[in-house]
Amino acid sequence: MRPRRARTALILPFLTLCLAHAPARATPPEPSAPAEAADSSPAERVLVVRRGDTLAGLLGSAGIDAAAAHAAVAALASLYRPSALRPGDEVAIRLSAGESPDLLEIEVEPQPGRTVRALRQPDGTWRAAETIAPRSRFLVRAEGTVDGGLFPAMTKAGIPPGLALSLIRILGHQVDFQRDLQPGDRFSILFDRYRDSDGDILGHGQVLQATLTLSGRALAVWRHKDRGGSADWYDSDGRTLRRSFLRTPLDGARVSSGFGMRSHPVLGFNRMHQGIDFAAPTGTPVYAAADGIVVTAKREGGYGLMVRLRHAGGTETRYAHLSRFGRGITTGRRVRQGDVIGAVGSTGMSTGPHLHYEVIAQGRAVNPSRHVQPATRLAGAELNAYRTRQRVLERIAANLRTQEEVAMAPD
Numbered sequence: 001m002r003p004r005r006a007r008t009a010l011i012l013p014f015l016t017l018c019l020a021h022a023p024a025r026a027t028p029p030e031p032s033a034p035a036e037a038a039d040s041s042p043a044e045r046v047l048v049v050r051r052g053d054t055l056a057g058l059l060g061s062a063g064i065d066a067a068a069a070h071a072a073v074a075a076l077a078s079l080y081r082p083s084a085l086r087p088g089d090e091v092a093i094r095l096s097a098g099e100s101p102d103l104l105e106i107e108v109e110p111q112p113g114r115t116v117r118a119l120r121q122p123d124g125t126w127r128a129a130e131t132i133a134p135r136s137r138f139l140v141r142a143e144g145t146v147d148g149g150l151f152p153a154m155t156k157a158g159i160p161p162g163l164a165l166s167l168i169r170i171l172g173h174q175v176d177f178q179r180d181l182q183p184g185d186r187f188s189i190l191f192d193r194y195r196d197s198d199g200d201i202l203g204h205g206q207v208l209q210a211t212l213t214l215s216g217r218a219l220a221v222w223r224h225k226d227r228g229g230s231a232d233w234y235d236s237d238g239r240t241l242r243r244s245f246l247r248t249p250l251d252g253a254r255v256s257s258g259f260g261m262r263s264h265p266v267l268g269f270n271r272m273h274q275g276i277d278f279a280a281p282t283g284t285p286v287y288a289a290a291d292g293i294v295v296t297a298k299r300e301g302g303y304g305l306m307v308r309l310r311h312a313g314g315t316e317t318r319y320a321h322l323s324r325f326g327r328g329i330t331t332g333r334r335v336r337q338g339d340v341i342g343a344v345g346s347t348g349m350s351t352g353p354h355l356h357y358e359v360i361a362q363g364r365a366v367n368p369s370r371h372v373q374p375a376t377r378l379a380g381a382e383l384n385a386y387r388t389r390q391r392v393l394e395r396i397a398a399n400l401r402t403q404e405e406v407a408m409a410p411d
């Protein structure tokens with residue numbers, strides 16, 4: 001029995017065939033149908049989930065008695081949420097031989113490499129068990145050249161989209177993408193990949209290191225787990241990146257109006273522009289610039305829909321003209337840097353979709369592109385461990401061509 005999650009089209013016709021034959025099981029197979037011979041032995045079958053199926057319903061339509069199906073699903077539920085079932089997922093079942101077969105086992109694979117099953121015990125009760133396939137860890141290097149956006153260049157280079165996004169957010173501490181990123185800039189990234197014993201990819205871990213060459217300037221960031229076990233991002237000298245505020249709290253935006261005096265586009269006279277405007281399409285996600293707490297998320301006159309966050313040290317950030325608030329963004333809610341707090345819009349006094357972003361420090365509006373919290377730096381034995389790890393990863397990176405992998409010790 002080997003269920004898989006939404007597998008290739010190659011095996012689906014076969015599985016559909018099994019299902020199509022299922023109702024015929026009660027009658028003796030036609031002599032002219034040798035393909036059904038396998039069905040006469042203690043049966044293992046794979047059921048394919050279709051839209052609207054529940055696990056119990058799927059078992060019922062396969063002819064399993066409702067009480068047995070219920071008991072099996074209830075046992076499985078201790079390790080697996082049956083509502084997580086999606087069309088195309090597969091459920092393997094094992095039945096006893098005989099005229100009216102009993103359900104003996106059901107098995108699902110919620111994630112690649114993790115199998116969960118419910119087994120009928122001799123006394124008729126059910127027990128759940130899970131198997132985690134042994135996985136091997138590899139380090140992959142991917143490099144590429146920027147030609148337009150950084151995100152498309154990274155995914156084109158073979159970096160999984162989720163890893164590319166989180167890396168871009170981290171790099172946002174060091175890089176003003178609007179100013180620093182040029183076509184022809186290069187990047188090289190090391191990240192974890194997991195494979196099962198057949199060599200199939202089970203998934204990806206984390207980016208461990210990224211090097212960028214921006215307009216000739218080299219920049220490197222490192223993910224490092226300290227001896228307390230908490231992982232964070234550091235620059236080449238071991239300074240934390242996370243302490244600083246995001247320079248640009250959204251992706252793919254350009255500055256449409258900087259900080260300082262300007263002629264107001266709507267009011268038409270000169271006044272102080274207390275923040276930075278980023279032009280971006282309506283609906284573009286807006287991120288919390290740093291860890292903090294939601295002060296308010298409400299409509300505020302000319303600001304339209306606005307979120308205010310309070311951060312360590314009393315600094316407040318404001319995000320105005322939003323089209324909507326992020327899920328769960330209400331007063332008192334704790335947010336992590338990079339959490340989506342809303343989406344770009346044009347509510348309030350605004351001439352088009354943009355984010356108006358303000359930073360208030362010690363009660364005064366300050367230039368967001370200049371505002372940084374003091375960073376902390378690794379020291380002593382921790383810094384030595386970091387230096388050693390940097391040397392190891394640098395040596396590995398130097399010896400890997402792009403898309404090449406090297407086996408690593410498990411993490």
Ligand SMILES: [Zn+2]
Binds near residue numbers: 257273276355356
């Ligand atoms: Zn503005």
